[in-house]
Structure formats: C-alpha cells, structure tokens
Amino acid sequence: MESWKRSPLVFAILALPATFWLVVFFLLPLGFVWILSFGEKTSLVDVEITWTLANYWRALDTIYLEIIWKSVWISALATLLCLAVAYPIAFLISFLSPRMKLLMLMAIIMPFWINMLIRTYALIAVLRRNGYVNFIAEWLWNKANLVLSAVGLGEYHLLGEKFEPLPLIYNNFSLMVGLVYVFLPFMVLPLYATIERLDKSYLEASLDLGASQFRTFVSVTLPLTMPGVVSGVILVFIPCLGSFLIPDLLGGTNAQMIGNVITRQFKQANDWPFGSALSFLLMYVTFGALALRAFFAARGARRTEE
Amino acid sequence: MKRRKPLVPTSRRGFLAGTGLAAMCLTFGSKYAFSEEEKALTFYNWDTYIGPDTLSDFEEATGISVKMDLFGDNDELFAKLRNAKNGYDVIVPSSDFVERMVAADMLMPLDHDKIPNMANIQKRFLEVDFDPGRKYSLPYMWGTIGIGYNKEEVEGTPDSWEILLASDKYADRIALLGDAQHVLQIALKYLGYSLHSTDPKQIKEAEDLIIAQKKNIKVFADDNGQDLLASGEVALVQEWNGDILQVMAEDENLGYSLAKEGGLLWEDCLAIPKNAPHPDNAHKFINFLNEPEVNAAIAEAIQFGTPNEAALKLLPDSYTKNPVIFPSEEALKNYESAKYLGEEATKLYDEAWTRIKAA
Numbered sequence: 178m179e180s181w182k183r184s185p186l187v188f189a190i191l192a193l194p195a196t197f198w199l200v201v202f203f204l205l206p207l208g209f210v211w212i213l214s215f216g217e218k219t220s221l222v223d224v225e226i227t228w229t230l231a232n233y234w235r236a237l238d239t240i241y242l243e244i245i246w247k248s249v250w251i252s253a254l255a256t257l258l259c260l261a262v263a264y265p266i267a268f269l270i271s272f273l274s275p276r277m278k279l280l281m282l283m284a285i286i287m288p289f290w291i292n293m294l295i296r297t298y299a300l301i302a303v304l305r306r307n308g309y310v311n312f313i314a315e316w317l318w319n320k321a322n323l324v325l326s327a328v329g330l331g332e333y334h335l336l337g338e339k340f341e342p343l344p345l346i347y348n349n350f351s352l353m354v355g356l357v358y359v360f361l362p363f364m365v366l367p368l369y370a371t372i373e374r375l376d377k378s379y380l381e382a383s384l385d386l387g388a389s390q391f392r393t394f395v396s397v398t399l400p401l402t403m404p405g406v407v408s409g410v411i412l413v414f415i416p417c418l419g420s421f422l423i424p425d426l427l428g429g430t431n432a433q434m435i436g437n438v439i440t441r442q443f444k445q446a447n448d449w450p451f452g453s454a455l456s457f458l459l460m461y462v463t464f465g466a467l468a469l470r471a472f473f474a475a476r477g478a479r480r481t482e483e
Numbered sequence: 484m485k486r487r488k489p490l491v492p493t494s495r496r497g498f499l500a501g502t503g504l505a506a507m508c509l510t511f512g513s514k515y516a517f518s519e520e521e522k523a524l525t526f527y528n529w530d531t532y533i534g535p536d537t538l539s540d541f542e543e544a545t546g547i548s549v550k551m552d553l554f555g556d557n558d559e560l561f562a563k564l565r566n567a568k569n570g571y572d573v574i575v576p577s578s579d580f581v582e583r584m585v586a587a588d589m590l591m592p593l594d595h596d597k598i599p600n601m602a603n604i605q606k607r608f609l610e611v612d613f614d615p616g617r618k619y620s621l622p623y624m625w626g627t628i629g630i631g632y633n634k635e636e637v638e639g640t641p642d643s644w645e646i647l648l649a650s651d652k653y654a655d656r657i658a659l660l661g662d663a664q665h666v667l668q669i670a671l672k673y674l675g676y677s678l679h680s681t682d683p684k685q686i687k688e689a690e691d692l693i694i695a696q697k698k699n700i701k702v703f704a705d706d707n708g709q710d711l712l713a714s715g716e717v718a719l720v721q722e723w724n725g726d727i728l729q730v731m732a733e734d735e736n737l738g739y740s741l742a743k744e745g746g747l748l749w750e751d752c753l754a755i756p757k758n759a760p761h762p763d764n765a766h767k768f769i770n771f772l773n774e775p776e777v778n779a780a781i782a783e784a785i786q787f788g789t790p791n792e793a794a795l796k797l798l799p800d801s802y803t804k805n806p807v808i809f810p811s812e813e814a815l816k817n818y819e820s821a822k823y824l825g826e827e828a829t830k831l832y833d834e835a836w837t838r839i840k841a842a
Contacts, residue, residue, distance in 0.1 A: 221587035347702040433840035444558035446833035
C-alpha cells in the first residue's frame with residue numbers, strides 16, 4: 178500500500194479517468210438532483226431553488242412511505258429468492274470441469290447480452306394467457322383427460338369442463354418471476370467467485386471429523402462464503418428497490434413500486450422537485466439498509482472475538 | 484398516450500431504443516452547410532405516423548431534406564422541449580399539450596400566410612378552445628378513446644363505460660389505460676362530470692369508483708392494450724381507436740365502440756417550437772402536409788382521421804365510411820377535446836393515481 182505514495186504522479190494519472198467519470202457522470206448529476214429536491218415549481222417548466230423542505234414533507238406522507246415499505250419488501254423477497262436459486266447454481270458450477278464451468282457461466286451471463294426490455298417482453302410471451310406455459314399446461318390437461326377417459330372416468334370431468342388458463346401474469350407472481358429472472362446473474366457471479374476460492378479441503382476436514390453434510394454447510398461453507406452472499410444481496414437488492422420497468426410490464430393493478438412513482442414525477446406529473454426528493458428519500462433508505470448491515474456485521478465480528 | 488403502432492407491434496420502450504440508434508445514424512449522416520436557411524428540417528413525430536413516401540416527396544418538391552426523430556408520448560416530447568435548444572423544426576403534440584406548451588412559451592406563432600393549404604382544413608378544426616384562432620398549431624389527425632372488445636366473449640356492443648368501471652360481469656377480463664388522466668377521465672364521464680374536472684371532490688369520487696372496480700381489472704396497460712385484446716389476455720380494453728383498428732385488421736372478432744357517456748376526442752397537431760432552427764422550412768413542410776394528395780396518402784397509410792376536407796374527397800369509402808375512424812355525430816355527442824388543466828390539477832390526478840395503484 179506504500180508504493181503509490183512513492184510515485185504520486187503516476188497514481189494521479191491512472192486515477193484520472195475514473196475520477197473524471199465519477200465526478201461528471203455520478204456526483205454532478207446527483208448534485209443537481211439534490212439541489213432540485215429543494216426547489217419549488219414556479220411555472221410549467223421553471224423551478225426556483227428556495228431550499229424549501231416542502232418536497233420532503235410531501236414525500237413523508239404515509240402513502241409514499243407505504244409504497245417505499247412495500248418496495249423494500251418486494252425487493253427483499255426477490256433478493257431472498259435469488260439467493261435461494263443462485264447458491265446451488267454457483268456451488269454446482271464451482272465443482273464442474275473447467276470446460277463445463279465456462280459453458281455454465283456463459284449460460285448465466287448470456288442473457289445479459291440481450292436488452293432487459295426484450296427479455297421482459299419475452300417473459301410476457303411465456304407467461305400470458307395464450308403463452309408457452311399455458312400451452313404446455315393445456316396439452317397436459319388434454320393428455321390427462323385422455324387417460325381419464327381411457328380408464329372410464331371421462332364423463333365425470335374431474336379436471337373441469339374445459340381448460341382454464343393459469344393466471345400467471347399481471348399479478349405479484351409474475352412480478353417476482355420477472356425480478357428474480359432479471360437480477361439472478363448479479364447473485365450468481367459474486368457467489369461463484371467466493372465459492373470458487375473456497376478451499377474445498379475445509380469441507381473434507383469437516384466431514385472427516387464427523388460433521389453431517391448439513392452441519393458442514395451451516396458451520397463451514399456458509400460462513401466462508403458470506404462475503405459473496407453479502408455482495409450478491411447488495412447487488413440484487415438495490416437495483417430491485419429502484420426498478421420500475423418490471424412492475425410496469427409484468428405487475429398487476431397494484432404493482433406500484435417507488436420507482437414507478439418517481440418516474441411519473443419526471444414525466445406525467447411534471448414535478449421534478451418532488452421526484453428528486455423521493456429519489457433522495459429512497460437513497461437514504463438504501464444507505465440505511467447498508468448501514469444496518471455494517472452494524473450487524475460489526476456486532477457479529479465482535480461476538481466471534483469474545 | 485401511445486397509439487401509433489407499426490403493423491408488427493413494438494413496444495414504446497422498444498422503439499425508443501431503436502429510435503436512439505436511428506437518430507445516431509442520422510446525425511452522422513447529416514452535413515449542415517450554413518446559408519440563409521439551409522435545406523434541412525428536423526421533424527419530431529410519433530412512430531408510424533407519416534406516409535411511406537411523404538418525406539422523400541417533400542425533399543423532391545422543395546430540395547429540403549427531412550430528418551425524422553420519434554417520440555413515444557407527449558410527456559417525452561414535453562421533457563425534450565424543456566431544453567430550448569432542442570433543434571426540432573416541426574413537432575406533433577396532442578391538443579392539451581399544445582395548450583401546455585403555449586403556457587410554457589415553447590411554441591412559435593404560425594404565419595398563416597405561409598400556409599395557404601390551411602383552407603383545406605375543415606372549419607370546425609380551425610375553431611378550437613385549446614388554441615384560439617389556431618395561432619400556434621394546425622390539426623394533423625384526430626380520433627377517440629373507446630372500448631375495444633372481443634365479439635365472441637362480450638355480449639352485444641358495449642356502449643357504456645359501465646362495463647369497464649362498474650360491473651363484474653367480465654371480471655379479470657378488463658384492461659384500462661395506464662395513466663392517471665385517461666383512466667380518471669372516463670370515470671368522471673361515467674359519473675356524469677366533465678372530462679376536465681378539477682374539483683377534488685369529483686376526482687376523489689372517480690378514484691373511489693376505480694378502486695372499487697380494481698378487483699375486476701386485470702391490468703392498467705401502458706401501451707399494449709390492443710395486444711392484450713388480440714392475444715386473448717383480456718376481452719375488453721379502454722383504448723385509442725387507431726390501436727384497435729390495427730388489430731381489427733387482423734382479427735375480425737374484435738370490435739370498437741364508443742361510450743354513450745362520452746370521453747376523449749383527441750387531436751394531434753403540427754406546431755413549430757420557439758427556437759426552431761428552420762422556421763421557413765417548417766412552414767413549407769406544414770403546408771405540404773396539408774396538400775390534398777399528400778394528406779390523403781398519409782391518412783390512408785396510417786388509418787387515422789384526417790381533418791383535411793380536400794383530402795377526404797380523394798379517399799375511398801373504406802376509409803371515409805369507417806365508423807372506427809369517423810363515428811357518427813350522435814356517437815360523438817358527449818365526447819370532449821383534451822384541455823390542459825393546470826399544474827395543480829396535474830398534481831391532483833397524479834396523487835389520485837398513486838392511491839389507486841397503492842390501494
């Protein structure tokens with residue numbers, strides 16, 4: 178860590194592009210939004226910065242807090258599902274042959290090459306009433322009916338008079354499927370990275386010393402892969418919290434996340450100051466969640482020391 | 484507010500991505516030579532909202548090359564125009580946005596002397612509340628919002644918003660539009676109020692009506708109501724006439740009707756932004772679009788109602804007698820043109836919508 182101090186010029190030059198990027202594309206726009214959040218609309222297009230807190234007061238209205246709370250819940254659930262799905266996948270990949278590893282990782286990353294919008298539309302085609310899942314369900318229904326008729330139960334209509342398509346889309350189910358589907362790679366990759374680095378001989382040692390598979394997982398594997406779990410959770414939870422496209426396209430009549438409300442403030446509602454205040458409120462919630470994590474991590478670390 | 488659909492349906496957002504790409508290509512292709520007014524024009528239009536040869540014909544006739552960019556909805560257009568140096572010469576806002584843009588001082592007054600073809604436009608489109616004397620805009624196309632339905636599943640012809648808003652006969656088979664104003668507007672109409680209500684009590688009543696009906700509504704469809712209808716996802720949709728007309732062309736089981744309570748009579752207009760770089764060319768272009776032959780070709784291609792009387796005379800019966808494009812005066816009796824209601828009302832509508840979706 179000392180080396181950079183010896184050649185500050187080289188360090189400065191190397192850090193320049195990243196700093197420039199961070200300042201111009203992150204800090205400056207964020208600063209604009211922050212200032213805007215203290216503004217008042219004076220006409221259709223003009224905003225006067227009066228350092229009023231009115232936008233924040235309005236954002237603290239129960240309805241918006243409820244929506245934020247709901248968004249937090251939806252995101253937390255989606256993150257948990259991602260974790261539950263991604264962990265076995267990441268584990269499996271790390272035990273494959275190098276060639277298969279590459280193939281599996283490609284399979285995980287490949288959807289990234291396709292625009293998220295297109296992937297989401299593809300999901301509509303899969304889940305809708307006349308979609309692929311329902312085609313298969315109907316086919317199975319017909320086959321099952323054939324079997325029932327063959328054994329003489331045909332006239333009882335055990336499976337109903339006619340096939341009723343499964344309600345798979347425009348509800349909370351499809352919203353969850355969409356979120357998990359889109360954000361899964363963000364969970365798999367950091368998990369894979371830590372599991373890959375995990376020294377497998379620890380697992381062998383644990384098993385040799387008589388621990389059950391379950392015990393080994395809980396006491397050895399999980400703690401050692403915790404950094405991957407944590408980065409995966411953060412990488413999924415935060416974009417989930419701000420998502421608006423997926424609830425818009427896949428959600429039902431009450432799929433309104435805070436991202437949707439914010440988007441509307443910059444478009445239909447034409448209230449940029451309020452939209453900015455809501456964005457910052459959301460950011461504070463995110464910071465809060467991260468701080469909470471840091472707090473628990475620190476407490477956990479203390480406890481293990483004791 | 485997205486009703487222009489290519490025959491292969493794309494999404495609003497999908498085509499935005501495409502638009503960006505197209506815009507990029509076009510930018511690289513344009514070499515501006517500075518002169519009094521260079522032979523160039525930038526047209527900011529909805530998707531699939533112009534005849535296939537209109538732009539090249541204009542270039543042939545005048546030597547002015549047209550670059551066309553596309554927008555997905557009025558809000559996007561408005562957000563773009565907030566930047567005074569937007570570089571557009573001709574835009575196509577809907578009537579309420581014309582009013583809004585005039586209020587925000589975004590539009591250039593039209594020089595009617597430079598648009599002799601104004602004489603081709605039907606008189607009733609020249610006397611409108613949202614732009615008195617047509618100082619800032621001329622009509623381009625018009626239409627309605629009504630009920631798209633599946634004839635096999637829906638009994639008879641729906642002629643009231645009741646079927647969408649206050650009945651559980653078609654529970655879970657209904658889609659409404661996805662924005663505050665258009666959904667609340669029909670609820671207001673159904674309750675017997677004006678389309679332009681700014682009375683918080685009436686808006687609240689409309690809100691309660693929709694919240695009570697939510698259990699029967701499948702989805703608030705942002706831009707794909709016609710696709711939901713065509714794919715059998717729902718049996719009834721609140722939609723723009725042009726959208727339904729496009730899916731009707733492919734499926735004879737689909738129909739479109741107007742509600743007796745009335746609804747929105749929309750009109751898209753041609754206007755010139757305040758700082759347009761080529762105002763002369765813009766006037767020439769607007770005049771060109773109102774040439775009878777040119778206008779008729781556009782109307783036939785995009786299947787929306789044209790206000791151009793001279794063009795109507797050139798068009799076949801299949802177009803001029805189509806009740807989806809040109810409903811009877813009787814059916815339109817309670818329909819109202821869109822109006823800009825002010826920022827306070829915009830906020831009222833948005834808050835009601837937030838509550839509806841959260842309920």
